[in-house]
Amino acid sequence: MTVERTGRPRRGGGPPGEPRRVAYLYLLPAFLVYAAFLLYPLVRSVQLSFYRWDGLTLGTWVGLDNYLEVVQDQGLRAAFGHALVLMVFYALVPLVVGLGLASILNRAKVRGLGFFRTVVFLPQVVAMVVVAVAWRRIYAPDGTLNSLLSAVGLGSLTRGWLGDYTLALPAVGFIGTWFETGLVTVLLLAGMGRISGELYEAARLDGAGPVREFLTVTLPSVRGEIAVALTLTVIAALRTFDLVYVTTRGGPGNSTSVPSYEVYHRAFELGQVGSAAAIGVCLTVIIFVISFGITRIGDRETT
Amino acid sequence: MNPRRPRLLMAAGVVGLAAVTACAPGSNSSTGASTPTPGATVSTDAAGMGKVQLIVWDQEVRGGQAAQMSQLNQEFQAKYPNITIKRVSRSFDDLKTTLRLALSGNQPPDVVEANNGRSDMGAFVKAGQLRPLDAYAKAYGWDARYPESVRQYSSYSPDGKTFGQGSLYGLPQVGEVVGIYYNAKKLAAAGVQPPKTWAEFETALAAVKAKGEVPMMFGNLDKWPAIHVFGTVQGRTTPADQVTQLAFGRKGASWTTPENTKAAQTLVDWVDKGYFEPGFNGAGYDPAWQAFSKGKGAFLIAGTWLQADLQKTMGADVGFMLPPGQSADAKPVATGGTGLPFSVTSKSAHPDAAAAYINFITDAHAMQVLTKTGNLPVADTAAQQVAGGLQKDVFTAFGTAVKGDGLLPYLDYATPTMYDTLGAGLQDLLAKKATPQQFVERLQKDYSAFASTNG
Numbered sequence: 001m002t003v004e005r006t007g008r009p010r011r012g013g014g015p016p017g018e019p020r021r022v023a024y025l026y027l028l029p030a031f032l033v034y035a036a037f038l039l040y041p042l043v044r045s046v047q048l049s050f051y052r053w054d055g056l057t058l059g060t061w062v063g064l065d066n067y068l069e070v071v072q073d074q075g076l077r078a079a080f081g082h083a084l085v086l087m088v089f090y091a092l093v094p095l096v097v098g099l100g101l102a103s104i105l106n107r108a109k110v111r112g113l114g115f116f117r118t119v120v121f122l123p124q125v126v127a128m129v130v131v132a133v134a135w136r137r138i139y140a141p142d143g144t145l146n147s148l149l150s151a152v153g154l155g156s157l158t159r160g161w162l163g164d165y166t167l168a169l170p171a172v173g174f175i176g177t178w179f180e181t182g183l184v185t186v187l188l189l190a191g192m193g194r195i196s197g198e199l200y201e202a203a204r205l206d207g208a209g210p211v212r213e214f215l216t217v218t219l220p221s222v223r224g225e226i227a228v229a230l231t232l233t234v235i236a237a238l239r240t241f242d243l244v245y246v247t248t249r250g251g252p253g254n255s256t257s258v259p260s261y262e263v264y265h266r267a268f269e270l271g272q273v274g275s276a277a278a279i280g281v282c283l284t285v286i287i288f289v290i291s292f293g294i295t296r297i298g299d300r301e302t303t
Numbered sequence: 304m305n306p307r308r309p310r311l312l313m314a315a316g317v318v319g320l321a322a323v324t325a326c327a328p329g330s331n332s333s334t335g336a337s338t339p340t341p342g343a344t345v346s347t348d349a350a351g352m353g354k355v356q357l358i359v360w361d362q363e364v365r366g367g368q369a370a371q372m373s374q375l376n377q378e379f380q381a382k383y384p385n386i387t388i389k390r391v392s393r394s395f396d397d398l399k400t401t402l403r404l405a406l407s408g409n410q411p412p413d414v415v416e417a418n419n420g421r422s423d424m425g426a427f428v429k430a431g432q433l434r435p436l437d438a439y440a441k442a443y444g445w446d447a448r449y450p451e452s453v454r455q456y457s458s459y460s461p462d463g464k465t466f467g468q469g470s471l472y473g474l475p476q477v478g479e480v481v482g483i484y485y486n487a488k489k490l491a492a493a494g495v496q497p498p499k500t501w502a503e504f505e506t507a508l509a510a511v512k513a514k515g516e517v518p519m520m521f522g523n524l525d526k527w528p529a530i531h532v533f534g535t536v537q538g539r540t541t542p543a544d545q546v547t548q549l550a551f552g553r554k555g556a557s558w559t560t561p562e563n564t565k566a567a568q569t570l571v572d573w574v575d576k577g578y579f580e581p582g583f584n585g586a587g588y589d590p591a592w593q594a595f596s597k598g599k600g601a602f603l604i605a606g607t608w609l610q611a612d613l614q615k616t617m618g619a620d621v622g623f624m625l626p627p628g629q630s631a632d633a634k635p636v637a638t639g640g641t642g643l644p645f646s647v648t649s650k651s652a653h654p655d656a657a658a659a660y661i662n663f664i665t666d667a668h669a670m671q672v673l674t675k676t677g678n679l680p681v682a683d684t685a686a687q688q689v690a691g692g693l694q695k696d697v698f699t700a701f702g703t704a705v706k707g708d709g710l711l712p713y714l715d716y717a718t719p720t721m722y723d724t725l726g727a728g729l730q731d732l733l734a735k736k737a738t739p740q741q742f743v744e745r746l747q748k749d750y751s752a753f754a755s756t757n758g
Contacts, residue, residue, distance in 0.1 A: 060327075270719050
């Protein structure tokens, strides 16, 4: 793509963004912001992860020690395990519930669809910290959940939910389910709204029932939306911080600790900045790989 | 394909690599004037220091705390018109997270309120960012004014490794002590007096339980509340000097002693006997004391910081005492400490003025201001004029503990990771996921690993 050197032509001809050099110039302002607030911190985090540094004095180079610790430390491995469990509650359960809800809302063409859509989506609007504080009250030993259980004669099931070693993590995860279901449902509803009615008609003429209709028409048509929903919710699950910070602080014992909480805890409370950076980098890589995988699957299946 | 592409990529790679291998983190934070010349004369003549501006970072943002700070700042500037205070106040959490960056910057504040523990004040001392105040302590007579058990909380060796001994790096304004709140009505209903000895206390717990009441309110969802309960019990079973040694993370003590195991066993026994509110590991700290203030439970082991709130809702029904000893006249022993100490930064250009300021906000007059604004002053506590009731109980208790040098440091001061180890360990212990033996072994592992590398 050469530009005539003599008699510079006025712009007008040629595709926009030619010559290339000028095109890059257009990108520059956005790139500078991106570089300053994203690329630089990222590179710096990678650099920090090779050091043992308390944030104050001169750091010492430790090579891959911080990463070895991530792999070897039982507590940290457990934290990553908890994040995987949370993924089920944040991504899979909302997807299943959302698919059901969305297809019912879509098929039934209920009156006041807008109202139901708003109600389902409402948790998304509330700040996570507020959600966490509210649920902490619900799960308290004298909280709403226990009063409800006692009221229906299930008093034997009552307990301090967030203090129970086996149930604390599912309890925290359930808050995530409650939080993400609305987002997934609304996304899927939008996708289903775009499906042409003719497809359903054709299916019905071929003798398909509601289930068959759902499997052959609805599900394949919203694969793109499913991929988006999964990407968003999986990322939300892996970077859970505020929820754990407010509800359990990783307890009881360490049964609800998650990687993002460890990053904060190590960097700001323990002064182990290098180790925190290493966990952060690992988390970034994991999130990248998983979301890359999801989008690849989503793309392949839609085309 | 654009032929420039590989070159661009390579350039980007080189730049990236350069950034990664660039100077080590922390290399550009000069240690500044970390070692001021010893024997240098210090001035206490604040009026004769010329025009000075002091930048002060504090965390006194709530009600009475904010009131005393702004009053004292005003009075200080009125007394010394040549010194102006530029105050920056943030909440405790905000201060904790931003102070690190501020201190390693090129223009740090002159006076900062730094948390006592190893990961804050200890780390700053190690990095040479705080100025030792020994010369000022001598000039202003702080050593005589504050007993050892108060000063230890802001003392470090110059390398930051030894906590509780060495040079003085700051002075606190307020004190706090963990004791036992009791509901007088509930005790009367159970037919017992406020206990004078530890044995009487345990008898009272049993008597309340027999009445079908909850003997002790306790919410441990936040992990740390159990540290205070355990510390209170440990103060009865383990000699005070050993607890101090363990809590400051200094070499030469051990967690795996029969005394410490007995303390852990006592807590487990209390769980077995149903002395705690059931489901305590899932109940929050705030809901627990709020329930106590509404008349649930007979006892509450907690710090003096709850005094104002409890007095407001319970009035004359609530009392406070230091944890009783084996006999009624035993030496007082209680977990406690001070508020965040005020320190002078090494890079401050006006250390004399900064020290004069710290002296002013901690002198006898300041202690009266603190009392009037509803705080618990760290010095002259017993001498303050307060109305009766709970506030009087609290002032008497703290005064007694300080006078008897009976303050035991918080156990989580010991090592940077002890807060987690102890918090999670106690949750495990109380939920029967760990035996008392396993519990003390876990603490010993943390403590000895730190003590051996810390030298």
